[in-house]
Amino acid sequence: MDKEKLARDIRRLAKEKKAIILAHNYQPPEIQDIADLTGDSLELSLKASQTEAEVVVFCGVRFMAETAAIVCPDKRVVFPRPEAGCAMADMITVEDVLRLKEKHPEALVVTYVNSYVEIKAVSDICCTSANSVNVVRALKAKEVIMVPDKNLARYTQRFFDEIKIYYHEGFCPFHQVLSVEDVKKAQAEHPQAVFMAHPECRPEVIDMAQVVRSTSGMLKYAREAEAKEFIVGTEVGLLYPLKKQNPNKEFFPASEEMLCKAMKIISLEDVRHSLETLEPVVEVPEDIRQRAYRAVSRMLEIPRN
Numbered sequence: 001m002d003k004e005k006l007a008r009d010i011r012r013l014a015k016e017k018k019a020i021i022l023a024h025n026y027q028p029p030e031i032q033d034i035a036d037l038t039g040d041s042l043e044l045s046l047k048a049s050q051t052e053a054e055v056v057v058f059c060g061v062r063f064m065a066e067t068a069a070i071v072c073p074d075k076r077v078v079f080p081r082p083e084a085g086c087a088m089a090d091m092i093t094v095e096d097v098l099r100l101k102e103k104h105p106e107a108l109v110v111t112y113v114n115s116y117v118e119i120k121a122v123s124d125i126c127c128t129s130a131n132s133v134n135v136v137r138a139l140k141a142k143e144v145i146m147v148p149d150k151n152l153a154r155y156t157q158r159f160f161d162e163i164k165i166y167y168h169e170g171f172c173p174f175h176q177v178l179s180v181e182d183v184k185k186a187q188a189e190h191p192q193a194v195f196m197a198h199p200e201c202r203p204e205v206i207d208m209a210q211v212v213r214s215t216s217g218m219l220k221y222a223r224e225a226e227a228k229e230f231i232v233g234t235e236v237g238l239l240y241p242l243k244k245q246n247p248n249k250e251f252f253p254a255s256e257e258m259l260c261k262a263m264k265i266i267s268l269e270d271v272r273h274s275l276e277t278l279e280p281v282v283e284v285p286e287d288i289r290q291r292a293y294r295a296v297s298r299m300l301e302i303p304r305n
Contacts, residue, residue, distance in 0.1 A: 006268040007034050013275035019055035019078075020048050021271065024064060025215045026237035026263040031059045034271065038241060040216045042113045042128055042296075045071045057274055058282075059266045061086045066117045069282045070292050077282040080270035084262045089115050091170035092148035097122050100145045104166050107143035110135055111295060114172075115148055117284050120292035123147075126299045129199045130214035132156045136163060138302045151175065155199040155206055174235055174258045175200035182255040183208050186231045190252050193229035196221065197254075201233055209233065222246050235260050 011034065014021055022044040023035035032038050037047055041064040048056050049072045056077045058065040063086050065079035097109060097119060110132070111123035120126055127135040127146075133156055136144055144163060146153035148170035157165045178201055187195065187208075196218050197209035206212055213221055215238050222230055222242055232239055233254040242251045274280070284292075 003030055003268060006272055009272050010034050010268065010275060013272065014057070017055050017275055017278065018053055019057055019275060020051055020053035021057045022048055022059060022068070024060035024263065025219070025241055026235045026260055027059050027266065028237070028264055029240045030268055031266060031271070032240060034268065035059065040128065040130070040214060041067055043216060044068070046300075048072055048075070055275075055278060057271060059271065060084070061089075061260075061262050062282075063089045063114060063116050065282045066284060067113060067296075069284045070117060070120070070289055070296060073289065076278060078274045078278055079280055079282050080274040081265045082280050084265045086114060086262065088148055088170050088172045089119075092119060092168050094118050094122055096168060097145075097147055100147070100166065100168065104143055104145055106141075107145045107166060108139050108141045109145045109147065110139070111147050112149050112152055113296070117288055117292045119147065120295050121288045122291075123295040124298070126295045128214060128299075130217055131299070131302070132199070133159045134302055135299055136160065136165070149200055151202060152199050154203050155212070172200045174260050175233075176202060177257050178202065178205050178233055178255050180204050180208065182257075183231070183233070186252060186254050190229055190231055190250075192227075193231045193250075193252060194225065194227045195231040195233060195254070197233035205233065218242070219245060222249065222251070234258065235263065237263060 021035045023032045023038045045068040056068050056075050058068050058079050061084045069077040108124040111120050111126050113126050113128050145166045147168040150167045153165050153167035194210050196211045229250045231252050231254050235258050236253045239251050
């Protein structure tokens with residue numbers, strides 16, 4: 001079936017089922033185009049929680065759909081492809097967190113929202129790639145454990161001399177793959193371009209960046225900057241919304257290898273099927289949901305810059 005017919009079916013079904021469709025910035029273009037909202041995972045869930053929608057269809061990876069279930073307990077959260085996981089989130093277990101807490105009993109646990117609900121539930125507070133520095137600063141702790149991403153932890157540590165940040169050895173594979181050599185090659189090919197790096201990149205890559213931002217931060221920076229060319233140091237899916245929002249600017253991938261296959265699994269057919277059946281549903285045990293929500297809500301109480 002052609003994409004236009006599928007898109008029409010999806011919009012009709014979404015209206016009939018009182019559903020809102022969320023798509024992460026890394027999703028394929030055709031998924032972003034049929035979504036009601038696109039953006040970072042947490043901001044999507046929070047916006048959905050403020051709507052009158054009865055059903056949330058989340059196009060992303062599993063921890064994102066779980067986050068929607070955490071903050072939207074009154075809505076049915078549907079995740080079209082449950083096998084779409086996150087390699088970084090898979091790198092840590094509850095036992096890993098408990099071992100770190102035992103090793104550093106005075107440290108507070110800051111968990112990146114890019115983690116599964118069970119990890120959030122044993123954390124003191126959550127953070128995003130955009131607010132990790134603000135979160136750690138607000139804690140006023142001498143020691144902090146950050147999980148699961150070592151690169152986000154090392155980036156955050158740059159802003160503090162008086163706070164020691166311990167971290168788990170997890171990482172995002174497609175951010176980890178970006179090398180100094182890749183960036184040098186891209187800069188040689190596009191010498192006028194601003195290099196934007198994601199906080200999940202390696203420290204030596206962060207050192208080369210003119211701008212370090214989350215995906216939503218990159219979109220905002222590109223809209224507001226006077227520069228006309230940008231090298232994008234995150235998953236290649238972000239190039240689509242960047243170009244869509246800035247048709248008179250040019251965007252180049254820092255590396256074509258920065259591709260998250262899990263983010264490309266969901267198809268228009270999958271979205272339509274989920275709207276027809278309202279399945280598969282993301283179910284989070286209420287006791288775990290409440291503990292995870294506590295960590296998320298503590299983060300939301302911290303004033304933004």
